[in-house]
Amino acid sequence: MNAFEYAAPRTLDEALSVLGEHGDDARVIAGGTALVTMMRQRLVSPGYLVSLREIPGLERIEAANGGVRIGALATHREVETSPLVQERIPVLAETFRRVASVRIRNMATVGGVLAHADPNQDPPVTLIALGARVELRGAGGKREVPVEEFSRDYYESALEPGEIVTGVVVPRLPAASGAAYVKFLPRTADDYATVAVAATVSLEPDGERCRAARLALGSVGVTPIRARAAEALVAGQRLDAALLHAAGEAVKAAVDPLSDHRGSAAYKREMAAVMVGRALTQAWNAALGSARPAR
Amino acid sequence: MNRKIRLTVNGTARAVEIPTYRTLLDCLRNDLGLAGSKEGCGVGVCGACTVLLDGKMISSCIALAVSADGHEVTTVEGLAADERLHPVQQAFIDAGGFQCGICTPGQVISAKALLDAIPNPTDAEIREWMLGNLCRCTGYYKIIESIRAAAQRSCV
Numbered sequence: 248m249n250a251f252e253y254a255a256p257r258t259l260d261e262a263l264s265v266l267g268e269h270g271d272d273a274r275v276i277a278g279g280t281a282l283v284t285m286m287r288q289r290l291v292s293p294g295y296l297v298s299l300r301e302i303p304g305l306e307r308i309e310a311a312n313g314g315v316r317i318g319a320l321a322t323h324r325e326v327e328t329s330p331l332v333q334e335r336i337p338v339l340a341e342t343f344r345r346v347a348s349v350r351i352r353n354m355a356t357v358g359g360v361l362a363h364a365d366p367n368q369d370p371p372v373t374l375i376a377l378g379a380r381v382e383l384r385g386a387g388g389k390r391e392v393p394v395e396e397f398s399r400d401y402y403e404s405a406l407e408p409g410e411i412v413t414g415v416v417v418p419r420l421p422a423a424s425g426a427a428y429v430k431f432l433p434r435t436a437d438d439y440a441t442v443a444v445a446a447t448v449s450l451e452p453d454g455e456r457c458r459a460a461r462l463a464l465g466s467v468g469v470t471p472i473r474a475r476a477a478e479a480l481v482a483g484q485r486l487d488a489a490l491l492h493a494a495g496e497a498v499k500a501a502v503d504p505l506s507d508h509r510g511s512a513a514y515k516r517e518m519a520a521v522m523v524g525r526a527l528t529q530a531w532n533a534a535l536g537s538a539r540p541a542r
Numbered sequence: 543m544n545r546k547i548r549l550t551v552n553g554t555a556r557a558v559e560i561p562t563y564r565t566l567l568d569c570l571r572n573d574l575g576l577a578g579s580k581e582g583c584g585v586g587v588c589g590a591c592t593v594l595l596d597g598k599m600i601s602s603c604i605a606l607a608v609s610a611d612g613h614e615v616t617t618v619e620g621l622a623a624d625e626r627l628h629p630v631q632q633a634f635i636d637a638g639g640f641q642c643g644i645c646t647p648g649q650v651i652s653a654k655a656l657l658d659a660i661p662n663p664t665d666a667e668i669r670e671w672m673l674g675n676l677c678r679c680t681g682y683y684k685i686i687e688s689i690r691a692a693a694q695r696s697c698v
Contacts, residue, residue: 248563250543253608276609283565283604284585296562300609324598348674350652351586353598354605437587437674 248283249292255301259384259413262297267386267409269295275411276300277320278354281363299358305413306356308332314418315339316382319358319411323370324349326357335419338426342373342445345430348437358412361397364404367439367466371398373428375463375471376445379417385410395463398470424449425533429526431518434509440466441509442518446526448481448534457481460527462494466509467502467519474501477523486531494527495520547611551576552620560607566600567591569607570617578618578647582676589675592648593617599655618647621654630654630692639688641679649675653689662693 256262266273273295276282285291299305299320306320308329315335317326326332327343346352346360346369360370361381374394381392386409394415397405406412420426426447430440443465451458460481462474477497484490504515546559551574558573570576570593579602582590586601593602594616621628630653633639640646649672656663656671663671668689677685 248565251562252543253545253562253606255608255611276606279606279609280586280601280604283606286563287565287584287604296606298609347586348589349671350589350592350599350601350674353595354586354600 248286249289249294251293252295253298254295255298257301257303259302259305259411262299262302262411263384263386263409265295265297266411269297270408273297275362277356277359278322279359280351280355281359281365299411305358310335311416312418314416316414316416317357318414319356319361319382321357323352323355323357323360327352336377336417336426338428338445338447339370339373339377339417342369342428345369345428351437357415361394361415362404362406362412364398364400364402364470366398366401366468366470369428369430369440369443369465371471372443372463372465373426373445374415374417375473376426376447376461377417377420378461379415381412382414382416383407383410384413389413391416395471395473401469420447421449423452423454423534423538425530425535425537427526427529427533429522429529431522439509442466442504442515442522444519444522444526446523446530448527448530450534450538451483454535454538456483456485457531458483460530462498462523462526464498464502464519464523467504467515469503472502474498474523476501481527486528491524491527495523498523545608545611547608549610549612550614552616558607562606562608564607565603566593566595566605566607566610566615567602569610570602570615573607576617576619579651580644580647582644582648587674587676588645589648589652590645592651592675594651594655597655597658599652616651616654618651621650628654629695630657630689633688633692633695634685637688637691638684639681640685641677641681645675645677649677649685653685653692656689657693657696661696663689665690 274293307318333340431442447461477494506512580590582588586604591603
């Protein structure tokens with residue numbers, strides 16, 4: 248690793264001012280699982296690290312407008328085990344549980360996984376399907392960006408120089424809705440996905456047809472991908488084999504996977520269609536379960 | 543670009559001056575003389591460097607020592623009390639939970655973290671918590687048996 252200066256400010260304002268002072272030479276660090284690994288491999292060599300770890304309250308997970316707001320410093324493990332997240336948005340707790348190992352989830356943070364903008368990460372996929380928004384703070388103030396628009400390219404996000412991710416706001420699903428996260432892992436349970444799909448389905452009042460669906464995929468392009476054409480095919484329809492097939496075909500046209508040791512691009516494209524079918528079915532069944540009155 | 547940091551390591555207050563780029567693993571091994579934790583993969587995947595930071599297991603090979611300033615670290619050296627092995631250590635010996643031994647400090651620390659949180663874990667919980675602790679001798683069944691044995695003893 249290269250030599251660098253290290254600051255651990257106690258307030259966000261102080262962190263922003265240190266970051267502004269050092270410009271491109273500075274990087275923000277939280278859990279360090281991504282940044283320290285990249286520094287050890289000499290992929291990045293910042294001259295200045297600004298740690299967010301000593302800023303009190305930045306790890307808070309709280310109720311917000313029926314959904315949840317998760318502070319940037321919350322660890323993956325804290326999200327996964329949060330009773331509030333488990334109760335309001337169980338698919339999000341389940342998604343965080345699928346990342347790496349307990350040990351890494353004790354370190355990796357929510358702000359970190361968003362700022363890292365690695366298309367192979369699990370949480371952004373589900374956050375996109377849920378319509379979550381990233382909260383950012385810069386010298387000029389606050390702004391919010393949909394998670395869907397936050398990833399720009401491989402390891403590149405919409406984060407402007409001098410900005411810090413402060414949290415993510417996740418809305419609750421409407422009534423008569425269900426969600427699912429399907430991670431295709433043919434190798435080991437702590438691996439990155441070969442293909443990952445998050446789906447949400449909201450049913451019409453008739454309890455049979457889909458009013459709206461959202462589909463997002465990971466590990467099949469340089470950013471997480473939202474499959475809007477497939478969503479449009481599903482809206483207004485009843486779930487059957489023909490619909491799942493059509494949605495899968497639309498997804499194949501939307502993804503752009505890379506060939507690597509987890510599979511060829513052609514294989515991943517085929518598996519994306521299969522996993523979309525499974526995710527839609529699971530989300531649909533969950534929606535039916537939530538629409539049915541409890542006996 | 544050196545920093546003086548204070549850590550509580552295995553219950554003892556330690557102060558050490560280190561370069562900012564020192565990983566927690568290298569700080570423990572080279573600056574504090576605690577060579578029990580090992581470097582395997584160096585990227586947080588294999589588990590050989592697992593230590594507890596404020597009671598939670600982490601990969602010390604991708605943690606900066608400066609980020610542990612003011613915190614508590616537990617390594618494998620901190621488990622035995624007065625020559626008496628920790629129940630997890632004794633169970634690994636009794637049930638044959640190690641072969642070459644390189645992964646053992648990480649396995650033992652992870653098992654301790656598990657049993658501290660869940661004193662009587664199911665096999666599924668053992669697998670979930672121990673996931674990402676690679677044993678190249680592939681002695682996984684004996685490791686799981688050791689943890690089951692340690693849990694039973696602690697519950698008696």
